[in-house]
Amino acid sequence: MIDLLSFINPGLWIIIAGAICAFLPVGSLRKALVLAAPIFAAFMIYMIYPFGSEEIIAGKVNFGGIELTTLRIDKLSVVWGYLFCLAGVLNALYGLHEKCRMTDSSALIYTGAAVAGVMAGDLITLFIFWELTAISSVFLIWKGGKRAYAAGLRYLAIHVFSGVLLLAGAVMYADANGGDFAFNYIGLENPGGWLLLMAMGIKCGFPMLHMWMQDAYPKASITGTVILASFTTKFAIYALARGFPGTDILIWIGAVMTCFPVFFAVVENDLRRVLAYSLNNQLGFMVCGIGIGSTLALNGVVGQVFLHVIFKGLLFMSIGAVMYRTGTAKASELGGLFRSMPFTAVLCLIGAASIAAVPMFAAFVTKAMILAAAVEEHLYIPFLMMLFASAGVMEHSGIKVPHFTFFAHDSGRRVKEAPWNMLLAMTLAAGICIVLAFPWGGYQMLYALMPFGEAVEYHPYTVDHVVFQMQLLFAAIFAFTLLKRRGLYPAERRAEILDVDWIYRRVGVGIAKWISAMWAYVSILTKRLRNHAMQEAGRRLYQVFSPTGRLSETAPSGLPALMTAAMLVLILIIAYFVR
Amino acid sequence: MTMLDIFPNWLLAHGPAFLMALPLLLAAITAILPNEKIAWFSSFAVTLICTVTAFALALNNIQNGVSVYPLGGWDPPHGIALVIDALNAPILVLIAFMAVITIIYALPATIAEVEPKKRAPFYAAFLLCMAGLLGMVVTGDAFNVFVFLEVSSIATYTLVAMGASRDRRALRAAYNYLILGSIGATFFVIGIGFLYMETGTLNMAGMARILHDLEGGSRVAKVAFGFIIVGLGLKLAMFPLHMWLPGAYAYSPTPVTTFLSSTATKAALYLLLRFIFFVFDPDFEYVASVLTYVLVTLGVVGMLFASMQAIFQIDARRMLAFSSIAQVGYMLLGIGIATTASVAAGYLHLINHAIIKGGLFLALGAMWYRFGITRISDFKGMAKMMPWTMGAFTISGFSLIGVPFTAGFVSKYQLATAAAGAGWWWAVGVIVVTSILAIFYIGQALLLAYFQDPPKIEGRTVAKNEAPLAMLVPMWMLVFASIVIGMRGGVIVDASWRAAIFLLGGGQ
Amino acid sequence: MSNTPLNNNDEIDAIHPAAKPFLFLGKQSVKQNFMWVVLAGMMICVVLGFFFPQKHPLPIEAYIPGSWAVFGFLAYSFIVLCAPLIFKVLARDENYYEEGGLPDPDYSVEHHAEEERRS
Missing domain, CATH: 1.10.287 (Helix Hairpins)
Structure with a gap:
């Protein structure tokens, strides 16, 4: 039985469950499916690929002369496979209260597409699931209500465009490699590689290509944002880790990517948007690690991705819970909520500690690997940029998010604690964050997952590392308290903060409006001229071709007879003289 | 057991003679039959038998190759031989099949379009015309071709004139046709005469052999070639010699128009192919230059001009008539490029166009039959008044334009690839442009039919009134054929390639 | 409050x-x-x-006591002190893009809160 099913990509089971959900009217059954499908997929992954086995390549399909490898599980992709299944379960728990067929079905298809995508063995299969993640997830954005509609469209357009780039790059790349579409190390030797990098860059938010994330995520529904934040970008990180490890340009792209969102996050009022910037910043660490490409760095990236999905999900969940109860996620409207949502506050603090890499919490054991790898490779400037960004992470995710939500001045809102299912999901996530960073037997489990090298020889809990990390964190908090006291910390103000999307949302729309206005103007000016020309042309044509026109004059039979003779002469002349 | 085994041997052996003799004989009998029903029935039987015979002969040709039937036991070159080869077998099937279609359709149509006492003679003339067409296709003797050409032509003049009970202009059209057709036939026979002078034989295979030995022959052969081309050009409505055609098509009774458009010009085109590629040879310098400079030029100019003229027509049948002239241009283009692929494409278009245009004319006739419609502007709301008829018109129209999955697409696509393959890229452009023009002239009728409401008479909307079954069945048979060729036209395409390979040898 | x-x-x-x-x-x-x-x-x-001391310090780090604390303090202060400037340059009215800057009533009770505050 298992043998029979072992050539089927486990992600497909989740997609099928999603398709069933779309037609299942019973809410409780749907919820059961949403919970069970990722678990079943994880079980299938385990069945196909028991721990420590060789690379599995299966599910070969011949499609129009191209051999597709629909299933490839190795040490790298299996981590993402389990991770996405785990995230799927947590998200399902978190969204248990929401009775919405569209959310359930698109969440499952989206999750399944991401799982299937990371297990794609060739670029065409990758492309298919690449587009499927985009198309299935846009419904989660649209569930955010009317104001999310345009953002969803922009999201869809950008992601479909990314898919098109991916396909074009894949074709060019395969062309240069004798028609081999296999998805392995790609590199930038041929132009197809650049297109592929661009496609992945859009999906994982390279600087200047990142705007869709901050545009769409904060506008999605509460559960939608949590689900969205789990998969798309990490899928892209997987693709980068597979296709471009050790590509130098990624070091600098990643370093810039860690720094710039920090500045946006500090002024942003919408906390879900702050978290979107924070997400972008975290992705920067991963991209940079992929660029460094040493075993240490790549293992760090894998660990970082694993934990990141959990703690970033936890942060989005806690803000989502707040939004679910209060109706807003704007820092200016919140504050003092620890009085009414103490559990959520604690869980949020655990998430904040995890992302800020406080010792004993998640990111401490993985982010350090990337930083250490940068030092090892003597990449001091990227190292300093990432260190700067770590202080920034502390600012926006470690301090700003919990502070303005749960502490700060009391907004006077007295609401109920979050629903039990949300608390359960968050508790599980928080538990994972703590367990996987536990110095005695915890982080070793995480390190055992890491795919590169025989065994990971890195020890995060050395005294100097803990001490210096604490220096950084205490200094940041001290700076915060000091600036706050001096009144230098800017108050949260409601505003729309412009980002790169301004180019098309404002300038682009402006240009389009201008062109259409000019077009209307010119067309009015030239209307008479054009009408005259058209009429004249029509009249001329009519005069020649119509039944009363010159060509149709009813000639007596004599004329055609003459014409016949003329034809004969013509033919004879040609037959005689033309050589 | 192949399909061929169904047919008795004597049918295969004497089929060629059967094809021309049976309709000729029955025509004489039908003319004096007192009852139009019996006349119809005998004609129907004859056409059906001819179709089966032609089909059997075509199958036999595919399996056993060229067969020569010496008439009266006199062997060529002294006697007249009837030849069945890859070139004429499909044309024979086409003519006989179209005759069946037309005869079925004629049952209701003649009642509306022909005076009662002329109906039996109508069927007789029809059989005579068919006999002439089959004869000139089946015969292997050049003078015999002329004889049958005249037989069919004279019958056609009569048939066209019978439209007078519907529209008096039919008489003038018939007269015009008579004069020009006679000129054409005369030119043709003069050409045959010169050719006889040059070669000393009337058997076409013999002529071909001798001309080949003479390497094209003297000036006499060139003159003969010129006369034959012009004579046939007139018959097949080559562009500037087409003036008889719109009138003849527009005013004759519908069955006649259908039959003429799908067989008469096609038979003439067949003769053109036979003479250019079989009797003469495109390797002769004068043949090659006439092909390139005259046929292609006239074909292309005809495509463009006739399409433009079709757009501006008021009368729907005249529109289709001009479209026919344009389509002849496609075939001439295919012939003129003179590669195996292009001739195959031209030949394919010949067959497809017969089917497409037949369907269109039948649909138009049905509209006239029910609502007396002749003008394009009267198409308003036709989709609601006659949905099935309009459906047939629409699909055939799409096929004429060359929409994928229809017959027209298959042949236009083949022609375009053949032109591109020969390096004639500009010809591909012309094919595309004229297809776009076809969208205009077919489209204007479709727009009116589908997006306008039926007219109101005395405040009431005209009710739905579908054509009788005897009209719908043949109409939809053609539509169906058009779709089948479009979807999987392997058989027809193969036949066209066999014909082209027979004429030009292997090639691409 | x-x-x-x-x-x-x-x-x-x-x-x-x-x-x-x-x-x-x-x-x-x-x-x-x-x-x-x-x-x-x-x-x-x-x-x-x-x-x-750090096992793998940067070349100059060994000479700065509490180097990460100094760096953290400076970096944090820099980020926060930049904020007013960034805000001045990039902030626009919430309805700048005319897509409805206010949240949907489906998900938000923000407008109720406004009303409550006014009353």
Whole structure:
């Protein structure tokens, strides 16, 4: 039985469950499916690929002369496979209260597409699931209500465009490699590689290509944002880790990517948007690690991705819970909520500690690997940029998010604690964050997952590392308290903060409006001229071709007879003289 | 057991003679039959038998190759031989099949379009015309071709004139046709005469052999070639010699128009192919230059001009008539490029166009039959008044334009690839442009039919009134054929390639 | 909104039972003096840094005592002090893109809160 099913990509089971959900009217059954499908997929992954086995390549399909490898599980992709299944379960728990067929079905298809995508063995299969993640997830954005509609469209357009780039790059790349579409190390030797990098860059938010994330995520529904934040970008990180490890340009792209969102996050009022910037910043660490490409760095990236999905999900969940109860996620409207949502506050603090890499919490054991790898490779400037960004992470995710939500001045809102299912999901996530960073037997489990090298020889809990990390964190908090006291910390103000999307949302729309206005103007000016020309042309044509026109004059039979003779002469002349 | 085994041997052996003799004989009998029903029935039987015979002969040709039937036991070159080869077998099937279609359709149509006492003679003339067409296709003797050409032509003049009970202009059209057709036939026979002078034989295979030995022959052969081309050009409505055609098509009774458009010009085109590629040879310098400079030029100019003229027509049948002239241009283009692929494409278009245009004319006739419609502007709301008829018109129209999955697409696509393959890229452009023009002239009728409401008479909307079954069945048979060729036209395409390979040898 | 802890009985009921022992966190004095705790922690870590130097320091790092603390303080201050400037350059009205800057009533009770505050 298992043998029979072992050539089927486990992600497909989740997609099928999603398709069933779309037609299942019973809410409780749907919820059961949403919970069970990722678990079943994880079980299938385990069945196909028991721990420590060789690379599995299966599910070969011949499609129009191209051999597709629909299933490839190795040490790298299996981590993402389990991770996405785990995230799927947590998200399902978190969204248990929401009775919405569209959310359930698109969440499952989206999750399944991401799982299937990371297990794609060739670029065409990758492309298919690449587009499927985009198309299935846009419904989660649209569930955010009317104001999310345009953002969803922009999201869809950008992601479909990314898919098109991916396909074009894949074709060019395969062309240069004798028609081999296999998805392995790609590199930038041929132009197809650049297109592929661009496609992945859009999906994982390279600087200047990142705007869709901050545009769409904060506008999605509460559960939608949590689900969205789990998969798309990490899928892209997987693709980068597979296709471009050790590509130098990624070091600098990643370093810039860690720094710039920090500045946006500090002024942003919408906390879900702050978290979107924070997400972008975290992705920067991963991209940079992929660029460094040493075993240490790549293992760090894998660990970082694993934990990141959990703690970033936890942060989005806690803000989502707040939004679910209060109706807003704007820092200016919140504050003092620890009085009414103490559990959520604690869980949020655990998430904040995890992302800020406080010792004993998640990111401490993985982010350090990337930083250490940068030092090892003597990449001091990227190292300093990432260190700067770590202080920034502390600012926006470690301090700003919990502070303005749960502490700060009391907004006077007295609401109920979050629903039990949300608390359960968050508790599980928080538990994972703590367990996987536990110095005695915890982080070793995480390190055992890491795919590169025989065994990971890195020890995060050395005294100097803990001490210096604490220096950084205490200094940041001290700076915060000091600036706050001096009144230098800017108050949260409601505003729309412009980002790169301004180019098309404002300038682009402006240009389009201008062109259409000019077009209307010119067309009015030239209307008479054009009408005259058209009429004249029509009249001329009519005069020649119509039944009363010159060509149709009813000639007596004599004329055609003459014409016949003329034809004969013509033919004879040609037959005689033309050589 | 192949399909061929169904047919008795004597049918295969004497089929060629059967094809021309049976309709000729029955025509004489039908003319004096007192009852139009019996006349119809005998004609129907004859056409059906001819179709089966032609089909059997075509199958036999595919399996056993060229067969020569010496008439009266006199062997060529002294006697007249009837030849069945890859070139004429499909044309024979086409003519006989179209005759069946037309005869079925004629049952209701003649009642509306022909005076009662002329109906039996109508069927007789029809059989005579068919006999002439089959004869000139089946015969292997050049003078015999002329004889049958005249037989069919004279019958056609009569048939066209019978439209007078519907529209008096039919008489003038018939007269015009008579004069020009006679000129054409005369030119043709003069050409045959010169050719006889040059070669000393009337058997076409013999002529071909001798001309080949003479390497094209003297000036006499060139003159003969010129006369034959012009004579046939007139018959097949080559562009500037087409003036008889719109009138003849527009005013004759519908069955006649259908039959003429799908067989008469096609038979003439067949003769053109036979003479250019079989009797003469495109390797002769004068043949090659006439092909390139005259046929292609006239074909292309005809495509463009006739399409433009079709757009501006008021009368729907005249529109289709001009479209026919344009389509002849496609075939001439295919012939003129003179590669195996292009001739195959031209030949394919010949067959497809017969089917497409037949369907269109039948649909138009049905509209006239029910609502007396002749003008394009009267198409308003036709989709609601006659949905099935309009459906047939629409699909055939799409096929004429060359929409994928229809017959027209298959042949236009083949022609375009053949032109591109020969390096004639500009010809591909012309094919595309004229297809776009076809969208205009077919489209204007479709727009009116589908997006306008039926007219109101005395405040009431005209009710739905579908054509009788005897009209719908043949109409939809053609539509169906058009779709089948479009979807999987392997058989027809193969036949066209066999014909082209027979004429030009292997090639691409 | 007052920053003082609530002592009204009605409002006490609105507070989650689990949060009641921690209400002191809202006290102004706690907030004020929290910074000294942090400062103390930082100082301890800096001192510890002398005894446990980094194994792989940057080339110049060895000469700066408490290097990560200094760096963290400067970086954090820089980010926050940049904020007003960034805000001035990039901030626009919430309805700048005319897509409805206000949240949807489906998900938000924000407008109710506004009304409550006004009344």
